[in-house]
Amino acid sequence: MTTSDQPGYRPAAPGSQPPLDAPAYGSTHKRHPKQPPLRIAATLTETSAPRMSAGLYPSHAELAKGPGWEAQGERIIVAGRVLDEDGRPLRGTMVEIWQANAAGRYNHERDRHDAPLDPNFKGEGRIFTDAEGWYRFTTIRPGAYPWRNHHNAWRPVHIHYSVFGAGFAQRLVTQMYFPGDPLLPIDPVFMAIPDAAARDRLVARFDLDIAEPEYALGYRFDIVLRGRAATPMENPA
Amino acid sequence: MTDEPRFGLTATASQTAGPFWHLIDFPAWADLLRADGPNAEVAGERIILTGRITDGDGAPCPDMMVELWQADPAGSYEGAFNGFGRCATDDDGMFRFTTLKPGPVRAAGNAFQAPHVALTLFARGLLHHLVTRLYFAGEALNEQDPVLSAVPPIRRATLIAQPEGAGVWRLDIRLQGERETVFLEV
């Protein structure tokens, strides 16, 4: 038996994470491992993380408008804090987003949806959280788009998020949704999360305090990364 | 194992990266030794890590985001070397990183982990990312590595890259089915 001397990260709360095998989401059929994952005690590999900074990975948080260009659509500000499960802010952590344009089309060669491309909307951004864990992007409210999962399948309006953290085991890729979207209860990706409260936390809150008068509406989306376990775990070997 | 008491917040749910994550792909990031990158000045054994990712039908997965996280040649995560890379698989499902060979990483007590890199996979069809490790064939420390030792012997080969020409190491990753790769819950 080997014992780690590194406290790792807390396991997921029951129902709070989607399963890898989600029958209603067709692409999982041939891509989910059939063997259960091997739970390992944390080592330095899992508790350390890449040091990222705007110097190495240039940030840009203005997706809607810049000198000489302006994207089509409804301007919005999405902002929030990155915290861990103990409520501690994660400062200086890299937050990346990517999304479709206002018409529901990605600026991506493999997106064949018959909707207009916007030459002024690239649809990706990157920023580092401040000392209180805040991030903030100005962008365009994306459109819903069709996909081929089943007949008449449409993804709810969403923005993809990629977040690092202070440890490799905190890595998170997720999607932010919009309140009141009628597609949410019939979306196999969103509905794959068993716990309704966990699903609800992926829906941004409309927030007039984040809006900018005469310029853009505001949405608040906080992101919580895994918290550290209190004690090291023993390896089963 | 008992669940620890939970306080405060619950970690945000994962969702698939989908088919269009390439908007945050920067192909240069697959080369950790790129001239304008963070590691241009760091010395060590230059290696290429490559392999094919296939699904339950054995079909290549051409749309994967693969991330790499590793220690420096001295086995440290805190030195000058920034051991992070991101790579898209190509039409044949192949990934390819250029990096420095990591050294043994300290483990519990006075033990060492065998040289390894952590790999993270994101894609359409993966509602949560997958984590695995790449080890190097022929390393004496492989025999006592705490993670490899926890893997049933018959499945260990799925984590061990084989040499393929000078400085090139290959490890294929099978998401599902025969010789399925061992994935880790970290």
Ligand SMILES: [Fe+3]
């Ligand atoms: Fe999407």
